[in-house]
Amino acid sequence: MAPIDRLTVMASLPILDKRMENLIVAGAEAGELDWHILSSRSHHFTGSSMQSFGNSILDVVGNTPLVRLSRFGSKVGPTLHAKLESMNPAGSMKDRAAKRMIEDAEKAHDLKPGAQVIVATSGNMGVGMAMVCAVKQYQLYCLVDPKISPATEKCLKLYGAKVIKVYQRDKTGGYHLTRLEVAESLKAQYPDAIYLDQYDSPANMDAHYSSTAPEIYEALDGDIRVIVAVAGTGGSSMGIARYFREHSPETDIWLVDEYGSLALPGNSGVGIRYLNGMGASITPNNYDWPSFDQFVDHVVYVNPGRCINAAVDLARSEGILTGGTGGAAAHVMRDIAAPQYSEGDNLVALLPDHGSRYTDTQFDEEWLTARDIFVPAIHSDEVVK
Ligand SMILES: Cc1ncc(COP(=O)(O)O)c(C=O)c1O
Numbered sequence: 001m002a003p004i005d006r007l008t009v010m011a012s013l014p015i016l017d018k019r020m021e022n023l024i025v026a027g028a029e030a031g032e033l034d035w036h037i038l039s040s041r042s043h044h045f046t047g048s049s050m051q052s053f054g055n056s057i058l059d060v061v062g063n064t065p066l067v068r069l070s071r072f073g074s075k076v077g078p079t080l081h082a083k084l085e086s087m088n089p090a091g092s093m094k095d096r097a098a099k100r101m102i103e104d105a106e107k108a109h110d111l112k113p114g115a116q117v118i119v120a121t122s123g124n125m126g127v128g129m130a131m132v133c134a135v136k137q138y139q140l141y142c143l144v145d146p147k148i149s150p151a152t153e154k155c156l157k158l159y160g161a162k163v164i165k166v167y168q169r170d171k172t173g174g175y176h177l178t179r180l181e182v183a184e185s186l187k188a189q190y191p192d193a194i195y196l197d198q199y200d201s202p203a204n205m206d207a208h209y210s211s212t213a214p215e216i217y218e219a220l221d222g223d224i225r226v227i228v229a230v231a232g233t234g235g236s237s238m239g240i241a242r243y244f245r246e247h248s249p250e251t252d253i254w255l256v257d258e259y260g261s262l263a264l265p266g267n268s269g270v271g272i273r274y275l276n277g278m279g280a281s282i283t284p285n286n287y288d289w290p291s292f293d294q295f296v297d298h299v300v301y302v303n304p305g306r307c308i309n310a311a312v313d314l315a316r317s318e319g320i321l322t323g324g325t326g327g328a329a330a331h332v333m334r335d336i337a338a339p340q341y342s343e344g345d346n347l348v349a350l351l352p353d354h355g356s357r358y359t360d361t362q363f364d365e366e367w368l369t370a371r372d373i374f375v376p377a378i379h380s381d382e383v384v385k
Contacts, residue, residue: 061095062211066219071317073334078345086354090131098128100207116193120179123152130159145175174281198233199284208239225345228333230325231257234286241295252297256328274304275324312377324362326351
Protein backbone atom coordinates (compact mmCIF):
# COMPACT_ATOMS: atom_id res chain seq x y z
CA MET A 1 0.00 0.00 0.00
CA ALA A 2 1.27 3.50 -0.80
CA PRO A 3 2.39 5.57 2.20
CA ILE A 4 -0.40 7.76 3.51
CA ASP A 5 0.00 11.46 3.01
CA ARG A 6 -2.64 13.35 4.97
CA LEU A 7 -2.44 16.39 2.72
CA THR A 8 -3.06 14.30 -0.36
CA VAL A 9 -6.02 12.65 1.31
CA MET A 10 -7.51 15.99 2.23
CA ALA A 11 -7.01 17.39 -1.23
CA SER A 12 -8.94 14.50 -2.70
CA LEU A 13 -11.76 14.61 -0.17
CA PRO A 14 -13.01 18.16 -0.28
CA ILE A 15 -16.47 17.53 1.12
CA LEU A 16 -15.59 15.96 4.44
CA ASP A 17 -15.64 17.47 7.90
CA LYS A 18 -12.82 17.05 10.42
CA ARG A 19 -14.32 14.00 12.11
CA MET A 20 -14.66 12.19 8.79
CA GLU A 21 -11.15 13.19 7.74
CA ASN A 22 -9.69 11.66 10.88
CA LEU A 23 -11.71 8.48 10.45
CA ILE A 24 -10.55 8.11 6.86
CA VAL A 25 -6.89 8.64 7.57
CA ALA A 26 -7.10 6.27 10.53
CA GLY A 27 -8.87 3.69 8.38
CA ALA A 28 -6.35 4.01 5.59
CA GLU A 29 -3.42 3.75 7.98
CA ALA A 30 -4.92 0.67 9.59
CA GLY A 31 -5.21 -0.91 6.13
CA GLU A 32 -9.01 -1.12 6.37
CA LEU A 33 -9.58 1.06 3.34
CA ASP A 34 -8.48 0.75 -0.21
CA TRP A 35 -6.06 3.63 -0.52
CA HIS A 36 -6.05 3.67 -4.31
CA ILE A 37 -9.81 4.12 -4.49
CA LEU A 38 -9.83 6.61 -1.65
CA SER A 39 -7.35 8.79 -3.39
CA SER A 40 -9.37 9.02 -6.58
CA ARG A 41 -12.91 9.16 -5.29
CA SER A 42 -14.50 11.52 -2.85
CA HIS A 43 -17.40 9.45 -1.60
CA HIS A 44 -17.52 5.94 -3.04
CA PHE A 45 -15.56 4.27 -0.32
CA THR A 46 -15.11 0.59 -0.82
CA GLY A 47 -13.37 0.18 2.51
CA SER A 48 -15.05 -1.98 5.10
CA SER A 49 -15.83 0.72 7.63
CA MET A 50 -16.81 3.73 5.56
CA GLN A 51 -20.16 4.93 4.32
CA SER A 52 -20.73 7.55 1.71
CA PHE A 53 -21.25 10.98 3.27
CA GLY A 54 -22.38 14.34 2.00
CA ASN A 55 -23.48 17.55 3.61
CA SER A 56 -26.33 17.57 1.11
CA ILE A 57 -27.45 15.37 -1.76
CA LEU A 58 -25.45 17.63 -4.07
CA ASP A 59 -22.20 16.40 -2.53
CA VAL A 60 -22.86 12.92 -3.81
CA VAL A 61 -23.35 13.83 -7.45
CA GLY A 62 -20.84 12.04 -9.68
CA ASN A 63 -18.27 9.35 -8.88
CA THR A 64 -20.42 6.78 -10.62
CA PRO A 65 -19.16 3.22 -11.08
CA LEU A 66 -17.47 1.83 -14.14
CA VAL A 67 -18.39 -1.82 -14.65
CA ARG A 68 -16.72 -4.44 -16.82
CA LEU A 69 -19.13 -6.28 -19.09
CA SER A 70 -18.24 -9.94 -19.28
CA ARG A 71 -21.28 -11.46 -20.98
CA PHE A 72 -22.58 -8.63 -23.21
CA GLY A 73 -20.78 -9.14 -26.47
CA SER A 74 -18.18 -11.50 -27.74
CA LYS A 75 -15.85 -13.37 -25.39
CA VAL A 76 -12.89 -12.53 -27.61
CA GLY A 77 -11.63 -9.13 -28.61
CA PRO A 78 -11.65 -5.88 -26.67
CA THR A 79 -12.86 -5.52 -23.08
CA LEU A 80 -16.18 -3.72 -22.79
CA HIS A 81 -17.19 -1.44 -19.91
CA ALA A 82 -20.19 0.64 -18.93
CA LYS A 83 -20.15 3.88 -16.98
CA LEU A 84 -23.36 3.86 -14.95
CA GLU A 85 -24.62 7.41 -14.82
CA SER A 86 -27.93 6.19 -13.41
CA MET A 87 -26.08 6.00 -10.10
CA ASN A 88 -26.21 9.77 -9.75
CA PRO A 89 -28.66 10.80 -7.03
CA ALA A 90 -31.46 12.02 -9.33
CA GLY A 91 -30.78 9.18 -11.74
CA SER A 92 -28.81 10.50 -14.70
CA MET A 93 -25.62 12.15 -15.90
CA LYS A 94 -27.55 15.43 -16.11
CA ASP A 95 -27.24 15.79 -12.33
CA ARG A 96 -23.65 16.79 -12.92
CA ALA A 97 -24.51 19.43 -15.50
CA ALA A 98 -27.49 20.77 -13.53
CA LYS A 99 -25.40 21.25 -10.41
CA ARG A 100 -22.62 22.97 -12.31
CA MET A 101 -24.96 25.24 -14.29
CA ILE A 102 -26.67 26.49 -11.12
CA GLU A 103 -23.37 26.93 -9.27
CA ASP A 104 -21.89 28.89 -12.16
CA ALA A 105 -24.98 31.11 -12.35
CA GLU A 106 -24.69 31.74 -8.62
CA LYS A 107 -21.02 32.61 -8.94
CA ALA A 108 -21.85 35.05 -11.74
CA HIS A 109 -24.50 36.61 -9.41
CA ASP A 110 -27.19 35.81 -11.97
CA LEU A 111 -29.40 34.03 -9.45
CA LYS A 112 -31.22 35.84 -6.64
CA PRO A 113 -32.42 33.78 -3.64
CA GLY A 114 -35.78 32.21 -4.38
CA ALA A 115 -35.66 33.19 -8.06
CA GLN A 116 -37.23 31.23 -10.90
CA VAL A 117 -35.04 28.96 -13.01
CA ILE A 118 -36.30 27.97 -16.46
CA VAL A 119 -34.99 25.01 -18.43
CA ALA A 120 -36.05 23.30 -21.64
CA THR A 121 -35.57 19.59 -21.18
CA SER A 122 -36.46 16.18 -22.54
CA GLY A 123 -36.53 14.94 -18.99
CA ASN A 124 -33.23 14.19 -17.32
CA MET A 125 -31.89 17.73 -17.17
CA GLY A 126 -35.21 18.73 -15.64
CA VAL A 127 -34.99 16.05 -12.98
CA GLY A 128 -31.37 16.92 -12.14
CA MET A 129 -32.22 20.61 -12.08
CA ALA A 130 -35.30 19.94 -9.94
CA MET A 131 -33.10 18.17 -7.40
CA VAL A 132 -30.61 21.05 -7.32
CA CYS A 133 -33.36 23.69 -7.13
CA ALA A 134 -35.04 21.82 -4.27
CA VAL A 135 -31.81 21.89 -2.25
CA LYS A 136 -31.16 25.54 -3.07
CA GLN A 137 -34.83 26.59 -2.96
CA TYR A 138 -35.21 28.06 -6.43
CA GLN A 139 -38.52 27.64 -8.26
CA LEU A 140 -37.90 25.53 -11.33
CA TYR A 141 -40.00 25.77 -14.50
CA CYS A 142 -39.46 22.83 -16.84
CA LEU A 143 -40.48 23.24 -20.45
CA VAL A 144 -41.03 19.74 -21.76
CA ASP A 145 -42.50 18.21 -24.89
CA PRO A 146 -45.17 15.52 -25.19
CA LYS A 147 -42.51 12.80 -25.62
CA ILE A 148 -41.49 13.05 -21.98
CA SER A 149 -42.02 9.76 -20.18
CA PRO A 150 -44.90 9.88 -17.67
CA ALA A 151 -42.61 8.65 -14.90
CA THR A 152 -40.15 11.50 -15.51
CA GLU A 153 -42.94 14.05 -15.50
CA LYS A 154 -44.18 12.75 -12.16
CA CYS A 155 -40.65 12.90 -10.72
CA LEU A 156 -40.32 16.54 -11.74
CA LYS A 157 -43.50 17.41 -9.89
CA LEU A 158 -42.45 15.44 -6.82
CA TYR A 159 -39.29 17.55 -6.59
CA GLY A 160 -41.50 20.66 -6.69
CA ALA A 161 -40.86 21.74 -10.28
CA LYS A 162 -43.60 23.35 -12.37
CA VAL A 163 -44.00 21.46 -15.64
CA ILE A 164 -45.11 23.25 -18.80
CA LYS A 165 -45.78 20.93 -21.73
CA VAL A 166 -45.34 22.39 -25.18
CA TYR A 167 -47.47 20.69 -27.85
CA GLN A 168 -46.83 22.80 -30.91
CA ARG A 169 -44.04 21.54 -33.17
CA ASP A 170 -41.67 24.17 -34.52
CA LYS A 171 -40.57 24.58 -38.13
CA THR A 172 -37.90 21.87 -37.72
CA GLY A 173 -40.50 19.32 -36.61
CA GLY A 174 -39.17 19.41 -33.02
CA TYR A 175 -40.32 21.41 -30.02
CA HIS A 176 -37.22 23.33 -29.09
CA LEU A 177 -38.03 26.64 -30.74
CA THR A 178 -41.54 26.61 -29.27
CA ARG A 179 -40.05 25.98 -25.83
CA LEU A 180 -37.77 29.00 -26.29
CA GLU A 181 -40.80 31.20 -26.99
CA VAL A 182 -42.43 30.01 -23.78
CA ALA A 183 -39.18 30.67 -21.89
CA GLU A 184 -39.21 34.25 -23.15
CA SER A 185 -42.76 34.83 -22.01
CA LEU A 186 -41.94 33.42 -18.54
CA LYS A 187 -38.97 35.73 -18.27
CA ALA A 188 -41.20 38.67 -19.10
CA GLN A 189 -43.52 37.58 -16.29
CA TYR A 190 -40.80 37.06 -13.64
CA PRO A 191 -38.06 39.72 -13.76
CA ASP A 192 -35.62 37.66 -11.61
CA ALA A 193 -36.07 34.51 -13.67
CA ILE A 194 -33.12 33.09 -15.54
CA TYR A 195 -33.21 30.75 -18.51
CA LEU A 196 -30.44 28.18 -18.39
CA ASP A 197 -29.75 26.97 -21.91
CA GLN A 198 -28.21 23.50 -21.73
CA TYR A 199 -27.62 23.58 -25.50
CA ASP A 200 -25.28 26.54 -25.22
CA SER A 201 -23.58 26.16 -21.86
CA PRO A 202 -19.89 25.95 -21.01
CA ALA A 203 -20.98 24.75 -17.55
CA ASN A 204 -22.75 21.72 -19.08
CA MET A 205 -19.56 20.68 -20.82
CA ASP A 206 -17.26 21.61 -17.93
CA ALA A 207 -19.22 19.35 -15.61
CA HIS A 208 -18.20 16.36 -17.74
CA TYR A 209 -14.72 17.66 -18.49
CA SER A 210 -13.98 18.01 -14.79
CA SER A 211 -15.76 14.95 -13.39
CA THR A 212 -17.09 12.26 -15.76
CA ALA A 213 -14.00 12.17 -17.95
CA PRO A 214 -11.37 12.03 -15.17
CA GLU A 215 -13.41 9.38 -13.38
CA ILE A 216 -13.26 7.16 -16.48
CA TYR A 217 -9.59 7.93 -16.97
CA GLU A 218 -8.67 7.10 -13.38
CA ALA A 219 -10.80 3.95 -13.17
CA LEU A 220 -8.76 2.38 -15.98
CA ASP A 221 -5.47 4.10 -15.20
CA GLY A 222 -5.68 6.05 -18.44
CA ASP A 223 -5.68 2.91 -20.58
CA ILE A 224 -8.79 3.60 -22.68
CA ARG A 225 -8.93 2.92 -26.40
CA VAL A 226 -12.52 3.98 -27.05
CA ILE A 227 -15.28 6.01 -25.43
CA VAL A 228 -18.77 5.82 -26.90
CA ALA A 229 -21.02 8.75 -25.96
CA VAL A 230 -24.44 9.85 -27.10
CA ALA A 231 -25.14 13.15 -28.86
CA GLY A 232 -27.74 15.44 -27.35
CA THR A 233 -26.88 18.92 -26.16
CA GLY A 234 -23.23 17.94 -26.61
CA GLY A 235 -22.35 18.59 -22.97
CA SER A 236 -21.27 15.07 -22.07
CA SER A 237 -19.61 14.09 -25.33
CA MET A 238 -17.73 17.34 -25.84
CA GLY A 239 -16.64 17.65 -22.22
CA ILE A 240 -15.31 14.09 -22.29
CA ALA A 241 -13.75 14.48 -25.73
CA ARG A 242 -11.91 17.63 -24.71
CA TYR A 243 -10.50 15.96 -21.60
CA PHE A 244 -9.31 12.92 -23.52
CA ARG A 245 -7.76 15.00 -26.29
CA GLU A 246 -5.67 16.69 -23.60
CA HIS A 247 -4.89 13.64 -21.45
CA SER A 248 -5.07 10.67 -23.79
CA PRO A 249 -5.05 11.70 -27.46
CA GLU A 250 -4.94 8.07 -28.59
CA THR A 251 -8.44 7.43 -27.18
CA ASP A 252 -11.01 7.29 -29.99
CA ILE A 253 -14.25 9.16 -29.36
CA TRP A 254 -17.35 7.63 -30.93
CA LEU A 255 -20.50 9.71 -31.01
CA VAL A 256 -23.96 8.20 -31.50
CA ASP A 257 -26.98 10.09 -32.81
CA GLU A 258 -30.47 9.01 -33.88
CA TYR A 259 -31.69 9.25 -37.45
CA GLY A 260 -33.78 12.39 -37.74
CA SER A 261 -31.57 14.53 -35.49
CA LEU A 262 -30.10 17.84 -36.60
CA ALA A 263 -27.56 17.95 -33.76
CA LEU A 264 -24.42 17.24 -35.80
CA PRO A 265 -23.07 18.48 -39.10
CA GLY A 266 -23.72 16.14 -42.02
CA ASN A 267 -26.85 14.92 -40.24
CA SER A 268 -29.37 12.61 -41.84
CA GLY A 269 -32.08 15.28 -42.13
CA VAL A 270 -34.97 16.17 -39.91
CA GLY A 271 -37.31 13.42 -38.72
CA ILE A 272 -39.16 12.05 -35.72
CA ARG A 273 -36.91 10.72 -32.98
CA TYR A 274 -37.89 8.26 -30.29
CA LEU A 275 -35.06 8.05 -27.77
CA ASN A 276 -35.43 10.85 -25.21
CA GLY A 277 -32.25 12.81 -24.74
CA MET A 278 -30.50 11.73 -27.93
CA GLY A 279 -30.32 14.10 -30.87
CA ALA A 280 -31.70 17.61 -31.18
CA SER A 281 -33.81 19.66 -33.53
CA ILE A 282 -31.13 22.37 -33.56
CA THR A 283 -27.35 22.20 -33.81
CA PRO A 284 -26.28 23.06 -30.25
CA ASN A 285 -23.43 25.51 -29.73
CA ASN A 286 -21.87 23.10 -27.23
CA TYR A 287 -20.35 21.19 -30.13
CA ASP A 288 -17.13 23.01 -30.61
CA TRP A 289 -17.53 23.32 -34.36
CA PRO A 290 -14.07 24.54 -35.34
CA SER A 291 -12.47 21.60 -33.54
CA PHE A 292 -15.31 19.06 -33.84
CA ASP A 293 -13.36 16.83 -36.21
CA GLN A 294 -10.37 16.83 -33.89
CA PHE A 295 -12.55 15.84 -30.93
CA VAL A 296 -14.76 13.21 -32.53
CA ASP A 297 -13.33 10.28 -34.48
CA HIS A 298 -16.53 8.51 -35.54
CA VAL A 299 -20.20 9.47 -35.79
CA VAL A 300 -22.80 6.70 -36.01
CA TYR A 301 -26.52 7.16 -36.73
CA VAL A 302 -28.74 4.54 -35.19
CA ASN A 303 -32.35 3.45 -35.34
CA PRO A 304 -34.27 3.07 -32.09
CA GLY A 305 -35.10 -0.64 -32.45
CA ARG A 306 -31.49 -1.78 -32.30
CA CYS A 307 -30.72 0.51 -29.38
CA ILE A 308 -33.66 -0.66 -27.29
CA ASN A 309 -32.81 -4.25 -28.17
CA ALA A 310 -29.24 -3.73 -26.94
CA ALA A 311 -30.57 -2.18 -23.72
CA VAL A 312 -32.65 -5.32 -23.09
CA ASP A 313 -29.64 -7.54 -23.92
CA LEU A 314 -27.59 -5.60 -21.39
CA ALA A 315 -30.23 -6.02 -18.72
CA ARG A 316 -30.47 -9.77 -19.34
CA SER A 317 -26.75 -10.48 -19.70
CA GLU A 318 -25.25 -8.12 -17.12
CA GLY A 319 -28.15 -7.04 -14.90
CA ILE A 320 -27.67 -3.45 -16.05
CA LEU A 321 -30.90 -1.71 -16.99
CA THR A 322 -30.31 1.47 -18.94
CA GLY A 323 -32.55 3.64 -21.13
CA GLY A 324 -32.64 3.59 -24.92
CA THR A 325 -29.75 6.02 -25.27
CA GLY A 326 -27.59 3.85 -23.02
CA GLY A 327 -28.70 1.01 -25.27
CA ALA A 328 -27.51 3.10 -28.22
CA ALA A 329 -24.05 3.54 -26.72
CA ALA A 330 -23.87 -0.14 -25.77
CA HIS A 331 -25.04 -1.21 -29.23
CA VAL A 332 -22.45 0.91 -31.03
CA MET A 333 -19.69 -0.21 -28.67
CA ARG A 334 -20.48 -3.92 -29.06
CA ASP A 335 -21.70 -4.20 -32.64
CA ILE A 336 -19.89 -1.46 -34.53
CA ALA A 337 -16.79 -0.35 -32.62
CA ALA A 338 -15.61 -3.56 -30.92
CA PRO A 339 -15.00 -5.55 -34.15
CA GLN A 340 -12.55 -2.83 -35.21
CA TYR A 341 -10.34 -3.07 -32.10
CA SER A 342 -8.07 -5.70 -30.58
CA GLU A 343 -7.91 -8.05 -27.64
CA GLY A 344 -6.92 -6.11 -24.54
CA ASP A 345 -8.27 -2.75 -25.72
CA ASN A 346 -10.57 -1.09 -23.18
CA LEU A 347 -13.82 0.24 -24.61
CA VAL A 348 -16.20 2.32 -22.49
CA ALA A 349 -19.85 3.17 -23.17
CA LEU A 350 -21.39 6.02 -21.25
CA LEU A 351 -24.90 4.97 -20.13
CA PRO A 352 -26.76 8.22 -19.40
CA ASP A 353 -29.62 6.98 -17.24
CA HIS A 354 -31.66 4.08 -15.87
CA GLY A 355 -34.14 2.05 -17.89
CA SER A 356 -36.86 2.11 -15.24
CA ARG A 357 -37.86 5.59 -16.48
CA TYR A 358 -39.03 4.05 -19.75
CA THR A 359 -41.02 0.97 -18.83
CA ASP A 360 -44.21 2.60 -20.20
CA THR A 361 -42.57 3.96 -23.34
CA GLN A 362 -39.39 2.61 -24.97
CA PHE A 363 -39.71 -0.80 -23.30
CA ASP A 364 -43.46 -1.19 -23.71
CA GLU A 365 -44.56 -3.56 -26.46
CA GLU A 366 -47.70 -1.59 -27.37
CA TRP A 367 -45.85 1.71 -27.40
CA LEU A 368 -43.25 0.24 -29.73
CA THR A 369 -45.75 -1.45 -32.02
CA ALA A 370 -47.75 1.79 -32.36
CA ARG A 371 -44.58 3.42 -33.68
CA ASP A 372 -43.56 0.57 -35.95
CA ILE A 373 -40.41 -0.06 -33.93
CA PHE A 374 -39.44 -3.71 -33.88
CA VAL A 375 -37.42 -4.89 -30.90
CA PRO A 376 -36.77 -8.63 -31.16
CA ALA A 377 -35.95 -8.98 -27.47
CA ILE A 378 -39.35 -7.53 -26.55
CA HIS A 379 -41.60 -8.59 -29.42
CA SER A 380 -40.48 -12.21 -29.36
CA ASP A 381 -40.83 -12.64 -25.59
CA GLU A 382 -42.94 -15.64 -24.78
CA VAL A 383 -46.19 -14.72 -23.13
CA VAL A 384 -47.25 -17.20 -20.46
CA LYS A 385 -51.01 -17.12 -20.04
C1 LIG B 1 -31.06 9.84 -21.62
C2 LIG B 1 -30.13 10.81 -22.26
N1 LIG B 1 -29.24 10.35 -23.14
C3 LIG B 1 -28.38 11.17 -23.77
C4 LIG B 1 -28.40 12.53 -23.56
C5 LIG B 1 -27.44 13.39 -24.33
O1 LIG B 1 -26.47 13.97 -23.52
P1 LIG B 1 -25.89 15.43 -23.79
O2 LIG B 1 -27.03 16.39 -23.65
O3 LIG B 1 -24.86 15.61 -22.74
O4 LIG B 1 -25.34 15.44 -25.19
C6 LIG B 1 -29.30 13.04 -22.66
C7 LIG B 1 -29.41 14.46 -22.43
O5 LIG B 1 -30.41 14.98 -21.99
C8 LIG B 1 -30.20 12.17 -21.98
O6 LIG B 1 -31.10 12.61 -21.11
